[in-house]
Amino acid sequence: MHMATLKNLQLHWQQNGDPNGQPVVFANSLGTDLRIWDSVIPLMPKGLRLIRFDKRGHGLSDCPPAPYTMEKLVDDTAQLLDQLGVTSCIFVGLSIGGMIAQSLAARRPDLVGALVLSNTAAKMGDPVLWRERIAAVQADGLEAIAGSVLDRWFANDFRVSDQIAIWENMLSRTPVQGYIGCCQAIAGCDLTQTTTDLRLPTLGIAGSVDMASKPEQVKATVALIPGSRFEVISGAGHLPCVEAPEQYAALLAGFIKEISDV
Numbered sequence: 294m295h296m297a298t299l300k301n302l303q304l305h306w307q308q309n310g311d312p313n314g315q316p317v318v319f320a321n322s323l324g325t326d327l328r329i330w331d332s333v334i335p336l337m338p339k340g341l342r343l344i345r346f347d348k349r350g351h352g353l354s355d356c357p358p359a360p361y362t363m364e365k366l367v368d369d370t371a372q373l374l375d376q377l378g379v380t381s382c383i384f385v386g387l388s389i390g391g392m393i394a395q396s397l398a399a400r401r402p403d404l405v406g407a408l409v410l411s412n413t414a415a416k417m418g419d420p421v422l423w424r425e426r427i428a429a430v431q432a433d434g435l436e437a438i439a440g441s442v443l444d445r446w447f448a449n450d451f452r453v454s455d456q457i458a459i460w461e462n463m464l465s466r467t468p469v470q471g472y473i474g475c476c477q478a479i480a481g482c483d484l485t486q487t488t489t490d491l492r493l494p495t496l497g498i499a500g501s502v503d504m505a506s507k508p509e510q511v512k513a514t515v516a517l518i519p520g521s522r523f524e525v526i527s528g529a530g531h532l533p534c535v536e537a538p539e540q541y542a543a544l545l546a547g548f549i550k551e552i553s554d555v
Contacts, residue, residue: 294353297346299372305353306346306373309334315553316382317545318374319345320390322412322532323475324435324442324464326352329387333534336542338549344382346373348393350471361474363482367396374404381406383549388412388506388531389479395514399487407494407552408518409545412503412531414510415484415517423480427473435465435472445504446531460535488517495521496548498541500529522548 297304307327317337321329327345334343347354349361349369370393374382384405386394391413398405429438439461443452451457497515499508508525515521526533526540534541 296353297373297376299369299376302349302355302357302369304346304349304355304369304373306344306377308342308344310337310341310343311339312342314340314342315549316342316344316377316379317549318379318382318384319343320348320370320384320386320393321345321351322388322390323479324351324467324472325460325532326463326467328352328463329532329534332538333542333545336538336546338546341549344377344379346370348390348475350468350474356468356471357474359470359474360477363392363396363478363484366393366475366478367400370397371401371404380404383407383409383552385409385411385545386413387534388417389475392417392479392482392484395484395488395491396482398491398493399484402493405493407496407548408491409496409498409548410511410515411498412500412506412511412533413514414506415488415514416482417479417506417510420480423476427476430469430473430476435467435469439465448500448502448528448530448536450528451530451536460532485517488514491518493518494548494552496544497521497523498533498544499523499525500531500533500536501525501527502529503531503533505531 350356499511
């Protein structure tokens with residue numbers, strides 16, 4: 294575990310694999326931390342530099358007061374990658390992490406050589422929906438929405454397993470300011486135009502039963518980028534890296550092999 298000291302906050306990050314290898318950067322979803330990749334990392338091909346981090350307000354990173362913007366989240370990420378000497382990475386972004394990925398690729402093409410857009414979209418949800426969610430969390434905390442969020446995240450079989458407690462606790466223990474801040478960043482963000490202008494290798498991944506970022510939304514976003522490829526993991530929800538890590542890692546490995554010499 295490491296802490297990167299940025300201009301205005303500290304970000305928690307981890308590194309696995311070959312420190313001199315092709316960098317692959319993982320950005321996770323709203324209400325989770327970098328542990329969502331725990332089951333994928335050991336399955337990745339050898340020779341890669343695997344970097345993951347907790348965005349502001351999540352995990353072990355600092356939690357500044359809300360509001361946040363997508364620009365702030367992207368700037369945090371760019372500062373981290375600059376500090377780590379990362380260029381031309383393969384950036385794997387899930388949900389809000391996928392929005393960070395799209396925006397970072399548009400703003401700092403030197404940092405991103407290829408994209409994996411997982412369970413995400415150029416525009417996620419309606420601002421009214423996000424305002425209602427923020428109000429509910431402000432009034433009653435994350436516990437008040439945990440059940441409905443988990444229903445959107447996971448397929449039925451996973452929701453009735455013993456594993457669900459891990460993810461309910463991770464969500465409920467996310468700092469309220471961090472969660473609200475990231476909700477605000479999503480609500481104010483439409484990346485359709487800048488994503489349409491992207492020209493880089495891109496893989497889209499969806500879960501067939503994802504109720505947070507439905508497969509058709511992911512597909513429509515990925516289709517904005519010429520030459521992109523889209524895959525659906527059957528029976529998985531919003532966090533296929535958790536529910537189906539073997540399939541998820543296989544898709545990543547295949548994509549990396551296509552675009553590199555690894």
